[in-house]
Amino acid sequence: MTDIARTARPTMKDVAARAGVGLKTVSRVVNEEPGVTDDTIARVQAAIDALGFRRNDSARLLRKGRTASIGLVLEDLADPFYAPLSRAVEDLARAHSTLLFTGSSAENAEREQELTLAFCARRVDGLVIVPASDDHRYLEPEIAAGVATVFVDRPAGGIDADVVLSDNAGGTRDGVAHLIAHGHRRIGFIADQPHIHTAAQRLRGYREAMAAAGLPVHDGWISSGPTTPEHVRAELERMLSGPEPVTALFAGNNRITVTAVRVLANRPAHPVALVGFDDFELADLLRPAITVVAQDPGELGRTAARLLFRRLDGSAGPPSRVELPCRLIARGSGEIAPAA
Amino acid sequence: MTDIARTARPTMKDVAARAGVGLKTVSRVVNEEPGVTDDTIARVQAAIDALGFRRNDSARLLRKGRTASIGLVLEDLADPFYAPLSRAVEDLARAHSTLLFTGSSAENAEREQELTLAFCARRVDGLVIVPASDDHRYLEPEIAAGVATVFVDRPAGGIDADVVLSDNAGGTRDGVAHLIAHGHRRIGFIADQPHIHTAAQRLRGYREAMAAAGLPVHDGWISSGPTTPEHVRAELERMLSGPEPVTALFAGNNRITVTAVRVLANRPAHPVALVGFDDFELADLLRPAITVVAQDPGELGRTAARLLFRRLDGSAGPPSRVELPCRLIARGSGEIAPAA
DNA sequence: TAGGGGCTGGACAACGTTGTCAACAAAGGG
DNA sequence: CCCTTTGTTGACAACGTTGTCCAGCCCCTA
The missing domain is CATH 1.10.260.40 (lambda repressor-like DNA-binding domains)
Structure with missing residues (x-):
């Protein structure tokens, strides 16, 4: 039937x-x-x-050579951070009468490659990729064959391609400097796994800010690992105890920030200053309101898509690298002075 | 070149x-x-x-007849509520070696139709649609031609098709009953525009709960309209003033809830009870923590996708209608007693 | 009335793949 | 030694569309 x-x-x-x-x-x-x-x-x-x-547009486009579709590979469709990014890419795609394939890599290099190559096999005209892997040489033949490719949020590995990033190091520097300006000297830093580019850049920013202020950094103040609530909670509690507890924390992304807020909410007697990377809804309604270093995920997506369609319209030239600034939004949690 | x-x-x-x-x-x-x-x-x-x-998989699939792709049309890719829904659909698609087209209708009937038909022209095997329009007869020839179609979150209009819904009326009834149980008699209700199915169902639930408790409903307590912060703020302030101000509010979706929280945060002297439809991250960290009626968007997506792939695997039979329960999560904001 | 030009319409190949079928070689059995 | 079987391979049509090209037809002019 x-x-x-x-x-x-x-x-x-x-x-x-x-x-x-x-x-x-x-x-x-x-x-x-x-x-x-x-x-x-x-x-x-x-x-x-x-x-x-x-x-049948499939047949039509087979005949015509172009498929009028692009692929978007991101880390997780369900992550609210990527929602505005997707939407921005979609809006530009629509403006170019182009359909959008989407997929999540789940932070897994193999899945990223599988998805990306599946898109290529469908002969998408272009790709927007939030990399999960650090080796994209598998894309070389595709790019050579004319698939326009733009990387977002993290750079490509092993190949030279257009990329749109946030100024992760600079943003973190500003955030940590903010804590230092409010009198903190022992500042903890919890970030994602170190092989993730953004996490590494943010760690660099942290170190630079501390160094610029002439402050020492103890190994125990730094944590890089999975962003599961359990792990973050354990690391934070470790930093808050011991002989030299931190008086402030810089949280390396929004999931870490949220867990940190939960942990700190349970110990109101010992206020700890907090600055988080990535803005999130309601950050201003918490008490204290959360000071953050905000990226603009919509603008990341828009910029990447603009770059992509410019390439599709025939723009040649060497790969460009765009770095978008971050913005410190002071709301209170970063202005808490150290107790000691 | x-x-x-x-x-x-x-x-x-x-x-x-x-x-x-x-x-x-x-x-x-x-x-x-x-x-x-x-x-x-x-x-x-x-x-x-x-x-x-x-x-070239496009050519391959042209030859083979199936395209191994499905289309997902939702209201707004950037709305965090739909993020887990998308992800759930994607996960099932992956399990069936199927690629996913996505697009936003932007709550616009014309765009929904345009997108959906574009997907059909690419000969997607199936469609998952969060309807923005209330007339889907334009899909009849496509469905007759074998495009499996499942509607989510809101029912199809004018055609008989598989649909997966939340129990909007029942959930709202529970939420309003919760407020009544805590002593409220003048309860406001702010929801999305009345032509949106979920908004209409939630209004019905509100009326039913009030009626079941033998409470009168004043027109001034009900507001249906755009969910822009400005409009919601104005409506809420209107309800809170006048001779018979409401002592509690039921907010018809998460965006309305968030605006309501902001408004109420500015008048701490006059606490108002609040229950919102849709859970959201950090609801438990606000003070008071926000009581909500929670849907499970991931489960909506999963159920819809399961239905879709069952159809694609050849399941015949009449369209099915699945209604998923909602869950009242009491956190505090709904337990505030009326001031008077 | 023959020839030319504009308009309308159709036959055919091509896009890149897969399914059908037949050709061919080697091997095995009588 | 011939016939059958088995295994490997390629020619060709087909999927549904578009681009190229040519054949009619009508009307006009010389």
């Missing part, structure tokens, strides 16, 4: 037969090409309506 | 020529079909590697 259903789909040939015209004439009507009399158009249109015909 | 790039893409024909074998033999090797000697396989593989050949 599935077969019947598939066979049931009318093609231009069916329309042509029913309208009593040639195949190409149907094509002309469907594509609104000139050179068909009104009378013929009407006959063809009637046949189209009667059969419920819809042009 | 674009032309060169396009021409540059090697095809099976090129591989065959280079390996000195027939076209079909290349196809056999690529698809790992039996009946090719190891020696030939090696020669073909060498040619594939040398040319950087990758099979």
Whole structure:
């Protein structure tokens, strides 16, 4: 029965037969090409309506060479951080009459490659990738074959390609400097796993800010690892105890910040200053309101998509690297002075 | 130059020529079909590697009839509520070796139709749709032609199709009953525009709960309209003033809830009870913590996708309608007693 | 009335792949 | 030694569309 259903789909040939015209004439009507009399158009249109015909764009695009589609690979479709990024890419795609394939790499290099190559096999015109792997040489033949590729949020590994980043180090520097300006000297830093580019850059920013202020950094103040609530909680509690507890914390991304807020909420007697990387909704409504270093994920996506479509429109030239600034939003949690 | 790039893409024909074998033999090797000697396989593989050949799945699927792709149309890719829904659909798609097209209708009927039909023109095997329009008869020919279609979050209009909903009325009833149980008699209700199905159902739940408790409902206590902060703020302030101000509010979705929280935070002298539809991150960290009626967007997506793939696997039978329960999560804001 | 030009329409190949079928060689049985 | 079987391979059509090209037809002019 599935077969019947598939066979049931009318093609231009069916329309042509029913309208009593040639195949190409149907094509002309469907594509609104000139050179068909009104009378013929009407006959063809009637046949189209009667059969419920819809042009098969896959076949059309196979013939035409372009597929009018792009692929978006990100870390996790369910992560709110990427939602505005996706939407921005989608908006530009729509403006270019292009459809959007999406997929999550789940922070897994193999899955990223599998997804990306699946998109390439469908002959997407271009790719926007939030890398999960650090080796993208597998994309070389695709890029050589003309697939425009832009990396976002993290740079490509092993190949030279367009990339749009946030100024992770600079943003972190500002955030840590903010804590230092409010009198903190023992500042903890919890970030994502060190092989993730953004995490490494933020760690660099932290070290630079501490060094710029002439402050020492103890190993125990730094934690890089999974962002699971359990791990973050354990690391933070470790930093808050012992002989030299931290008086302030810089949280390396929004999930870490949220866990930190939960942990700190349970020990109101010992206020700890907090600055988090990434803004999040309601940060201003918490008490204290959370000071953050904000990226603009929508702008990341928009910039990447603009770059992509510029390439698709024929722009040549060497790969460009765009770095978007971050913005410190002081709300209170970063202004808490050290207790001691 | 674009032309060169396009021409540059090697095809099976090129591989065959280079390996000195027939076209079909290349196809056999690529698809790992039996009946090719190891020696030939090696020669073909060498040619594939040398040319950087990758099979064109568009052409393949044109030939095969199925496209191994589905389309997901939702209201807004950037809305965090839909993020877990998308991810759930994606996960099932991956499990079925299917690629995912996504797009936002932006709550606009015309855009929904345009997107959906664009997906159909690409011959997606199936569709998951969060409807923005209330008339889906335009999909009849597509469904008849075999495009499996499942509606989520809101029902289809004018056609009979599979649909997965939350129990909006029941959830709202529970939420309003919760407020009544804590002594409230004048309860405000702010929801999305009335033509949106979920908003209408939630309004029904509100009325039912009030009626069940024998409480009157004043027109001034009900507001249906755009969910912009400005409008919600104005409506709420109106309800809170006047001769018979409300002592509690039911907020019809998470965006309304957030605005309400902001407004209420500015008038701490006059505490107002609040229950919101839809859970959101950090609701438990606000003071008071926000009591909500929670849907499970991931489960909505998962259920819809399961239904879809069951249809694609050949399941016949009449359209099914699944209604998922909502869950009241009491956190404090709903337990505030009326001041008067 | 013959010839030319504009308009309308259709036949055919091509896009890159897969399914069908037949050709051919080597091997095995009588 | 011939016939059959088995295994390997390639020619060809087909999927549904578009681009190229050519054939009619009508009307006009010389």
